[in-house]
Amino acid sequence: GAVVSQHPSRVICKSGTSVKIECRSLDFQATTMFWYRQFPKQSLMLMATSNEGSKATYEQGVEKDKFLINHASLTLSTLTVTSAHPEDSSFYICSAIDLLRGLSFNGYTFGSGTRLTVV
Amino acid sequence: AQRVTQPEKLLSVFKGAPVELKCNYSYSGSPELFWYVQYSRQRLQLLLRHISRESIKGFTADLNKGETSFHLKKPFAQEEDSAMYYCALETSGSRLTFGEGTQLTVNP
Numbered sequence: 001g002a003v004v005s006q007h008p009s010r011v012i013c014k015s016g017t018s019v020k021i022e023c024r025s026l027d028f029q030a031t032t033m034f035w036y037r038q039f040p041k042q043s044l045m046l047m048a049t050s051n052e053g054s055k056a057t058y059e060q061g062v063e064k065d066k067f068l069i070n071h072a073s074l075t076l077s078t079l080t081v082t083s084a085h086p087e088d089s090s091f092y093i094c095s096a097i098d099l100l101r102g103l104s105f106n107g108y109t110f111g112s113g114t115r116l117t118v119v
Numbered sequence: 120a121q122r123v124t125q126p127e128k129l130l131s132v133f134k135g136a137p138v139e140l141k142c143n144y145s146y147s148g149s150p151e152l153f154w155y156v157q158y159s160r161q162r163l164q165l166l167l168r169h170i171s172r173e174s175i176k177g178f179t180a181d182l183n184k185g186e187t188s189f190h191l192k193k194p195f196a197q198e199e200d201s202a203m204y205y206c207a208l209e210t211s212g213s214r215l216t217f218g219e220g221t222q223l224t225v226n227p
Contacts, residue, residue, distance in 0.1 A: 032213060034214065034215070042219065043205065043217045043218060043219045043220055044163075044205070044215075044217045045217075046214055046215065046216070049212055049213075049214060057212070093162075093163070095163075095215070097213060099213060107153070107165050107168065108153075108165065108215060110155075110162045110163040110164075111162060112161075112162040113162065
């Protein structure tokens with residue numbers, strides 16, 4: 001079945017530094033990738049949608065200059081948290097879908113998530 | 120605006136008992152609904168989607184447009200069903216809106 005690999009699984013960084021999170025589709029082409037944020041004991045909140053080769057579309061309230069998303073190929077999307085602060089500490093999850101094949105092919109496939117801690 | 124509500128954050132049942140996880144939605148368009156499951160320390164996995172009308176691991180869910188509900192049911196719960204369950208609604212741009220989730224515990 002479809003697999004999405006997300007790295008790193010955990011990262012601790014100092015306040016003010018930037019952190020890059022990678023999301024790769026291993027056996028299918030991810031025409032569209034989604035980035036979510038999940039706070040403890042809360043649901044997944046969609047941050048942005050990225051289509052391969054296009055600029056990401058951010059949800060209301062998400063700072064695009066802080067959360068840089070790149071989706072340069074059909075198998076890789078990255079989320080860079082720039083100038084991270086403690087309030088950015090959270091669990092970040094990516095999801096990928098092959099829209100060319102339609103929802104019936106694989107649906108949405110999720111990465112295993114990245115626990116970011118900013119100290 | 121679209122919204123997914125899962126009224127129960129915690130649900131505990133005994134093994135062999137029926138279980139129903141509630142999900143209600145609010146959406147002006149034609150709803151595409153999903154149930155996702157997250158077992159301990161694992162990633163989110165698709166459990167079922169309403170368009171396929173499948174039964175996965177004994178779970179079923181029927182879309183009731185009149186009541187705007189998509190409740191997840193299983194007649195006989197198993198201990199291995201203990202997990203976090205999320206109801207999700209697909210909206211424009213293939214985006215998913217998730218409910219708050221229900222933590223199901225099946226006791227022996």
